Amino acid sequence: MLTHDNVLTSALGCLATGQFLTPGGTLLHVAPMFHLADLATWIAMLVTGGTHVMLPAFTPGGVLAAIVSHKVTDVLLVPTMVQLVVGDPDASRHDVSSLKHLVYGGSTMPPAVLARARAFFPDAGFVQAYGMTELAPVATLLLPADHDVPELAGSAGRAAPHSAVRVVAADGVEVPRGAVGEVVVSGDHVMAGYWGRPDETAHAVRDGWMHTGDAGFMDDRGYLHVVDRIKDVIVTGAENVFSSEVDGVLAAHPAVAGCAVIGLPDGQWGERVHAVVVLAQGAGVTADELRGFCRDRLAGYKVPRTVEFADALPVSAAGKVLKRQLRDERR
Structure with missing residues (x-):
């Protein structure tokens, strides 16, 4: 359950960086809007008074054609989509110079894919947004300048202006910098709870901190590095x-x-x-x-x-x- 306060807090916090979306720009919607990542960018662009372009379904060629025909300035894509777009056989035939921000998230972006995408969209600032639906949805942001620093480019960025982020052990105590633990998040963007599931809500949100189920570590500069979903860690x-x-x-x-x-x-x-x-x-x-x-x-x-x-x-x-x-x- 997300309140209006939750989703507006996340949108305004991201916009407060001045590097999330183009004010008054044109946002291309190609990710499904029932997924909060795309809905959240819709809310943020709505706040700035921008224009929205909708595609009925994702195809790499459709994304490229829409960027050209509508002079799109901003788009949100998950890494799988980014890989398919830059790998399209006809990609080089499209003028994508209008794009100013490419926001990505939802899963890890392989470094090789990120490098190829940045070369293909040289005029776009890349922004990684890390979070989850329960956080309405953004917890941290990796801003365009961070992508130019090799040791930061693989991180999930720093806590967004509206968000507090910690890495904790199983007992909830914060671990030292560099140590892997569970990522927990606090702020006015944390969900109101799971509908009709009070026990699950109490397990997920403890003392105001949302337990994400992600394993990660914080470096000395406050950048979060997400290493895996805890359930996807392989013990061999x-x-x-x-x-x-x-x-x-x-x-x-x-x-x-x-x-x-x-x-x-x-x-x-x-x-x-x-x-x-x-x-x-x-x-x-x-x-x-x-x-x-x-x-x-x-x-x-x-x-x-x-x-x-x-x-x-x-x-x-x-x-x-x-x-x-x-x-x-x-x-």
């Missing part, structure tokens, strides 16, 4: 493997169009690191070659023990890869 041979880290390495291989790393039951290791890979059109690579690519860039226990090739990955309507579905189908 008593070592923790953050699946998002392996995702990012695999995504950097030129033959990989998409990938998802999950943990599967293993009699010897408890869980094994398993990669589901979608190859780029016309590309060819073997499982051993991909494992070798990872071995050159990761500790040995993080390298996928098994690699599976698939035609596509299951995604939600919001564009997130459904890792739980992948795990359930293979257990």
Whole structure:
């Protein structure tokens, strides 16, 4: 349950940075509006008196054509969408110089995809928004200038003006900087609760702090680094493997169009690191070659023990890869 105060607090807090959306600009809506990320940008642009352009469904070509024909200044895309747009065979034929802000979030953006997108949209400032529906939805922002600092570009940014963010241990005590714990968030943007579920609400919101279920750490400059969903952490041979880290390495291989790393039951290791890979059109690579690519860039226990090739990955309507579905189908 989100109040008007919740959603306006988040929108005004993001706009207060002066770098979130273009005041009076033209915002392209291509992500589903039942998902709060797109609805939140609609509210923020509405506050600035801007123009809204709606597409009935996402297609890479449709996004590019709309940017050109409507002189779009701002767009929100999830990383899966960004990858498909910049990978469109006809992408280079479109003049996308009108775009001033590309807001992304919803899942981790592989560094290779981010670099390619920034090169394709050279006039756009990239803004990563981290949060969740229960936070209406923004907790932290990685602003355009932060993307130019290599050690910050992979982070989720700093707490937005309306938000307080901590990283805590299981007992709720804040952990030292650099230590991994659960990300918790407080502020007037925290939800009123889960409808008809008081026990779940009490478990999620404790002493005013929303427990996100995300594992992360805070660096010395106050930048949050989200390493994985706690439920997606793979425990193999008593070592923790953050699946998002392996995702990012695999995504950097030129033959990989998409990938998802999950943990599967293993009699010897408890869980094994398993990669589901979608190859780029016309590309060819073997499982051993991909494992070798990872071995050159990761500790040995993080390298996928098994690699599976698939035609596509299951995604939600919001564009997130459904890792739980992948795990359930293979257990």
